[in-house]
Amino acid sequence: MPKQVTLPRFLRVTEVLEMTGMSRSFIYAQMAEGAFPRQIHLGPRIIVWNKQEVVQWMEDRIANR
Template identity: 65%
Template structure:
């Protein structure tokens, strides 16, 4: 059973990342390339995901810097 307020780690597929951020695929991949967006995690073959916690942190950082 999880302790405290720590959320369980969860993987997001590209469609979920796009929906969460409101950004497009080209934007996401360009930001990953320049190091300003969380890198994808290779699960095997062509299967890639992102850490939900990292994407949320990225979004929170954008909101805090406005």
Template identity: 45%
Template sequence: MRVMKLNEVINITGLSRSSIYAYMAKGVFPKPIQLGPRAVAWVEEEIQGWLQVRLDERS
């Protein structure tokens, strides 16, 4: 399992930081895992899955 920090999630999804957190608040974006008191990261497979659903919706 690989985890990604926020900057990598931003680069892969093309979303801004505020959009990512807004989607998380709505429950439509994967939530991060806590790495430490002030550090979080997202599971790569969850982000890839979220992107795949978006691509599938286009078809």
């Protein structure tokens, strides 16, 4: 069977909040501590996160519980 290719996907802050169940302030505090994936600036008012990095962060939290 051919290997399934996962294309990168960007998440806006509302999607990150929904996926993680965390507040915006908690996410930014965790980023400041280096404990959450950094955002990507696509433009002056466009900030996104790499979906795979966020998913990996969530999987790491589950594995370390």
